[in-house]
Amino acid sequence: MNDTSRPIGPVRSPDGEPGRDPDLHPPLPWAAKHRAEQPSALLRLFDWVAGAGGELLALAVPVDCVCCGAEDKALCAACSGRIRHLTRRPFRAEGGAPALMDVAGTVLLPVVAAGVYREELAQGLLSFKRHGQHQVGESLARALAAAVRAATADGDGFVLVPVPTSTAAYVNRGFSPVHLLLKEAAGHLPGAAVVDVLRKVRPTGARTPAWPGRPGGQKGLGRGARSQRVRGSMRVSGRSRPLVAGRSCIIVDDVLTTGATIGEAARALHQAGAKVRGAVVLAATRPPEAPEPAAGARAGPPKQP
Numbered sequence: 046m047n048d049t050s051r052p053i054g055p056v057r058s059p060d061g062e063p064g065r066d067p068d069l070h071p072p073l074p075w076a077a078k079h080r081a082e083q084p085s086a087l088l089r090l091f092d093w094v095a096g097a098g099g100e101l102l103a104l105a106v107p108v109d110c111v112c113c114g115a116e117d118k119a120l121c122a123a124c125s126g127r128i129r130h131l132t133r134r135p136f137r138a139e140g141g142a143p144a145l146m147d148v149a150g151t152v153l154l155p156v157v158a159a160g161v162y163r164e165e166l167a168q169g170l171l172s173f174k175r176h177g178q179h180q181v182g183e184s185l186a187r188a189l190a191a192a193v194r195a196a197t198a199d200g201d202g203f204v205l206v207p208v209p210t211s212t213a214a215y216v217n218r219g220f221s222p223v224h225l226l227l228k229e230a231a232g233h234l235p236g237a238a239v240v241d242v243l244r245k246v247r248p249t250g251a252r253t254p255a256w257p258g259r260p261g262g263q264k265g266l267g268r269g270a271r272s273q274r275v276r277g278s279m280r281v282s283g284r285s286r287p288l289v290a291g292r293s294c295i296i297v298d299d300v301l302t303t304g305a306t307i308g309e310a311a312r313a314l315h316q317a318g319a320k321v322r323g324a325v326v327l328a329a330t331r332p333p334e335a336p337e338p339a340a341g342a343r344a345g346p347p348k349q350p
């Protein structure tokens with residue numbers, strides 16, 4: 046055997062025994078050639094388990110519900126029902142997001158939320174963001190799809206643009222929760238076009254106009270420290286611009302807090318020539334101001350302020 050191509054040092058078998066002939070003891074089929082490939086191979090395995098395989102596996106291995114801990118599926122029927130209940134009335138949520146309102150209380154960007162970030166909706170989303178369980182994702186995606194329908198009730202022709210995950214978060218999780226949810230939600234939205242054009246970039250700091258073409262918009266965004274941090278942190282690449290330029294866009298994110306992230310996504314899309322009509326989120330941390338909308342009142346489509 047020609048040893049010049051071999052790495053220096055004794056050849057070790059998987060069980061650590063040095064010097065075994067690799068031809069007689071080939072590497073295990075799932076042992077990746079390069080260490081760097083192992084995480085993705087593992088993630089593919091998890092994907093498989095989380096998908097169709099998970100249904101079979103659940104028959105043999107007890108799984109705890111991520112919300113109540115009952116030995117059932119990743120999301121038991123009762124908690125799935127609770128998520129449906131918590132998201133039964135999508136509502137306008139920008140009023141609780143300081144970065145999306147200016148000091149005079151004018152709406153800079155309307156946002157429709159599927160529900161309030163609490164109880165099973167919060168637990169389910171948190172768990173999905175960590176582990177990406179398929180059953181939890183299905184339940185959340187249905188709620189997200191309903192919120193998109195509520196937001197776009199007065200017509201179609203919108204393109205849905207997911208907010209990008211930070212590179213660090215993507216590396217940690219191996220997936221982007223928002224993209225996964227939106228992909229699943231699009232299955233419930235015939236004719237919906239998802240365009241993944243926003244990219245994270247290193248923020249350039251000050252001097253990036255927050256809301257091009259909107260007088261007074263800077264005031265709203267300038268108030269929060271978070272807005273300052275995220276400003277200039279997203280862009281649409283020149284190659285992707287034709288996908289959104291001149292088109293009506295709805296930004297999609299998982300949770301609305303201050304609105305700084307969605308505001309930055311809107312800025313980047315405006316800059317690329319898109320007509321940003323509003324945003325849709327799965328959950329808003331602040332409840333709507335009116336406790337319950339009147340019967341028959343819908344969340345209403347986001348309107349250009």
Ligand SMILES: [Zn+2]
Nearest residue numbers: 110113121124
């Ligand atoms: Zn449960």
